[in-house]
Amino acid sequence: MSTRLPGxxxxxxTRFLDTRLGTWTGxxxxxxxxxxxxxxxxxxxxxxxxxxxxxxxxxxVGIGLAWGRGGMLTLGQGVFFGMxxxxxxxxxxxxxxxxxxxxxxxxxxxxxxxxxxLPAYWAPFASPxxxxxxxxxxxxxxxxxxxxxxxxxxxxxxxxxxxxxxxxGAFAILLIGQQSLGGxxxxxxxxxxxxxxxxxxxxxxxxxxxxAAVLLAVVAVSLxxxxxxxxxxxxxxxxxxxxxxxxxxxxxxxxxVAYAAAALxxxxxxxxxxxxxxxxxxxxxxxxxxxxxxxxVAIGGRASLVxxxxxxxxxxxxxxxLSEQFPSAWTYAxxxxxxxxxxxxxxxxxxxxxxxxRFRTKPTPVEAAA
Amino acid sequence: MDLLxxxxxxxxxxxxxxxxxxxxxxxxxxxxxxxxxxxxxxIMAGCYTAYVVQQVVGDAGASLLIALPAGFLVGGAMGLVLxxxxxxxxxxxPLDTLLVTFGVGLILQQAARDVFGAPAVNVSVPEALxxxxxxLGVTVPRTRLFIMALAVLSVAxxxxxxxxxxxxxxxxxxxxxxxxxxxAGISSRAVDAGTFFIGSGLAGVAGVALTLIGSTSxxxxxxxxxxxxxxxxxxxxxxxxxxxVAxxxxxxxxxxFETYSTASLAKVGVFVVIVVFLQLRPQGLFxxxxxxxx
Numbered sequence: 001m002s003t004r005l006p007g008x009x010x011x012x013x014t015r016f017l018d019t020r021l022g023t024w025t026g027x028x029x030x031x032x033x034x035x036x037x038x039x040x041x042x043x044x045x046x047x048x049x050x051x052x053x054x055x056x057x058x059x060x061v062g063i064g065l066a067w068g069r070g071g072m073l074t075l076g077q078g079v080f081f082g083m084x085x086x087x088x089x090x091x092x093x094x095x096x097x098x099x100x101x102x103x104x105x106x107x108x109x110x111x112x113x114x115x116x117x118l119p120a121y122w123a124p125f126a127s128p129x130x131x132x133x134x135x136x137x138x139x140x141x142x143x144x145x146x147x148x149x150x151x152x153x154x155x156x157x158x159x160x161x162x163x164x165x166x167x168x169g170a171f172a173i174l175l176i177g178q179q180s181l182g183g184x185x186x187x188x189x190x191x192x193x194x195x196x197x198x199x200x201x202x203x204x205x206x207x208x209x210x211x212a213a214v215l216l217a218v219v220a221v222s223l224x225x226x227x228x229x230x231x232x233x234x235x236x237x238x239x240x241x242x243x244x245x246x247x248x249x250x251x252x253x254x255x256x257v258a259y260a261a262a263a264l265x266x267x268x269x270x271x272x273x274x275x276x277x278x279x280x281x282x283x284x285x286x287x288x289x290x291x292x293x294x295x296x297v298a299i300g301g302r303a304s305l306v307x308x309x310x311x312x313x314x315x316x317x318x319x320x321x322l323s324e325q326f327p328s329a330w331t332y333a334x335x336x337x338x339x340x341x342x343x344x345x346x347x348x349x350x351x352x353x354x355x356x357x358r359f360r361t362k363p364t365p366v367e368a369a370a
Numbered sequence: 371m372d373l374l375x376x377x378x379x380x381x382x383x384x385x386x387x388x389x390x391x392x393x394x395x396x397x398x399x400x401x402x403x404x405x406x407x408x409x410x411x412x413i414m415a416g417c418y419t420a421y422v423v424q425q426v427v428g429d430a431g432a433s434l435l436i437a438l439p440a441g442f443l444v445g446g447a448m449g450l451v452l453x454x455x456x457x458x459x460x461x462x463x464p465l466d467t468l469l470v471t472f473g474v475g476l477i478l479q480q481a482a483r484d485v486f487g488a489p490a491v492n493v494s495v496p497e498a499l500x501x502x503x504x505x506l507g508v509t510v511p512r513t514r515l516f517i518m519a520l521a522v523l524s525v526a527x528x529x530x531x532x533x534x535x536x537x538x539x540x541x542x543x544x545x546x547x548x549x550x551x552x553x554a555g556i557s558s559r560a561v562d563a564g565t566f567f568i569g570s571g572l573a574g575v576a577g578v579a580l581t582l583i584g585s586t587s588x589x590x591x592x593x594x595x596x597x598x599x600x601x602x603x604x605x606x607x608x609x610x611x612x613x614x615v616a617x618x619x620x621x622x623x624x625x626x627f628e629t630y631s632t633a634s635l636a637k638v639g640v641f642v643v644i645v646v647f648l649q650l651r652p653q654g655l656f657x658x659x660x661x662x663x664x
Binding site for chain 2: 071073146149150153154155157158159161162163165166167169170171173174176177287288291294298328331332334335336337338339342343346
């Protein structure tokens with residue numbers, strides 16, 4: 001790559017990882033840690049936590065693509081995360097009901113809410129194939145439609161950020177109002193995952209492996225996108241949208257692809273998240289959780305490939321470790337991190353290494369102008 | 371007929387609340403291009419100002435009269451500090467400002483939680499504003515009428531300041547063309563700080579007004595913020611006129627949707643209408659003509 005971007009400054013390490021050998025070495029090392037080391041040293045409970053964090057990291061990879069590379073500040077990833085999660089949760093509830101009560105039984109929470117008849121839109125989710133297809137297609141299609149509507153009209157920058165945030169707010173409120181989707185409490189207490197008992201530690205371990213595999217796959221897809229001509233174009237749109245348009249490209253289409261990819265990643269993360277954590281509710285996909293997805297990405301380095309993953313894992317780990325013991329202090333810390341990282345280190349930790357170098361070498365005139 | 375008047379009134383009332391919350395934003399976001407996510411927390415600070423003033427003064431009527439200017443000063447002062455410490459350094463990075471001010475908002479919310487506690491507090495309504503007035507056959511709560519009047523007054527005050535005072539002329543000059551204004555001897559830094567003071571002060575006033583119709587909790591401001599932003603986006607950047615029309619329109623829309631469906635579907639309906647509306651007018655209702663690309 002010839003371009004120099006904030007958060008992707010060249011260091012010997014990143015230069016090595018850019019080579020073919022380096023890429024394979026990086027993936028092999030990550031796979032070794034995720035599939036070999038982590039299951040060996042972590043207890044079942046901690047492995048479950050890590051699986052949950054990996055889901056956040058999958059969302060972060062998508063945000064890194066859309067925001068870091070594409071310049072689209074998506075404050076509404078909770079919507080796509082929630083779509084994937086709810087679609088999966090609907091299937092799990094249906095499967096549980098079929099397994100325990102036979103065909104025609106309604107999920108347990110509906111009985112409690114006094115819903116005797118299964119709503120028509122629930123019926124297809126008895127099929128695992130339909131559910132998986134829906135998770136892959138519905139959120140992506142929604143993102144494409146919304147993206148076309150917004151980007152074709154050149155709604156961008158802060159306008160887009162506010163719209164995406166309003167979308168997250170509206171989506172959460174919509175879900176709270178739906179009694180047939182569990183309302184405020186959401187969907188929880190799943191027993192089976194495609195026929196496997198969720199209470200079995202071996203199956204929980206399998207879910208961890210699924211999350212890890214999905215993360216590696218998502219990173220690989222993101223890497224391919226970044227290294228393709230499309231990836232160069234995406235960065236060009238971020239840095240000088242008008243110029244790209246003058247060159248004859250449709251900038252809106254470029255943006256829609258990255259936005260839809262981020263939506264797909266988030267949806268898959270949500271779908272994997274549900275059986276691991278065992279609950280999805282409107283509270284975890286609204287406006288504030290949607291912005292919180294960005295914190296890890298910003299800390300790790302929005303424009304880098306691995307930065308968002310590491311950042312999301314660290315933030316999720318800190319959240320779990322600190323928020324229960326020091327809820328007040330943790331909120332202050334979150335606020336401060338947003339302020340300090342974004343204001344002082346916009347490239348995130350990924351740029352910290354290169355930052356020291358920048359002090360030593362004078363910027364070239366081109367860089368100084370940029 | 372009664373239903374229609376009732377609807378109209380609900381719409382106007384919701385609209386005037388939106389307008390109070392959005393007016394300050396329309397200045398800071400619209401005129402300066404700064405997305406201040408802490409604006410909601412400035413509103414919340416106004417609410418707690420009303421609460422504290424009432425704890426000190428006691429009498430509901432007198433405390434409201436004191437709280438309105440006090441809320442303006444508290445909100446304005448917080449805005450000044452925020453502008454001087456952070457926003458001034460980030461003018462060329464509007465999207466980053468959004469996230470930084472979100473962090474500020476988080477801290478302010480938690481501070482309110484630590485100082486005033488997480489449960490909601492209530493401010494008692496002055497005797498004169500209790501009860502309702504019969505208007506064209508429907509009973510209208512006086513507090514709502516007061517808020518409408520306050521919204522009208524605030525808009526008029528902002529419009530007059532912008533139109534006729536030297537400070538307002540300077541603000542308009544900087545909005546129109548920052549470089550030319552500086553060439554003419556205007557300190558754009560001072561103007562920015564002034565605009566931010568007024569915009570944030572208006573958030574404080576909105577907060578004081580909101581205590582008349584609801585209880586105050588650390589997340590009060592946040593619940594109004596997104597709607598307020600939508601008003602500014604739909605109205606068009608930098609136009610007070612746009613904010614007024616958009617606020618009333620969105621308020622009416624919300625009221626109509628709520629009659630025919632639920633409050634939750636109404637929110638979704640409003641969002642869809644705004645996305646469709648931006649298809650027709652991507653720059654909002656009224657646009658400030660500039661020669662810049664984009």
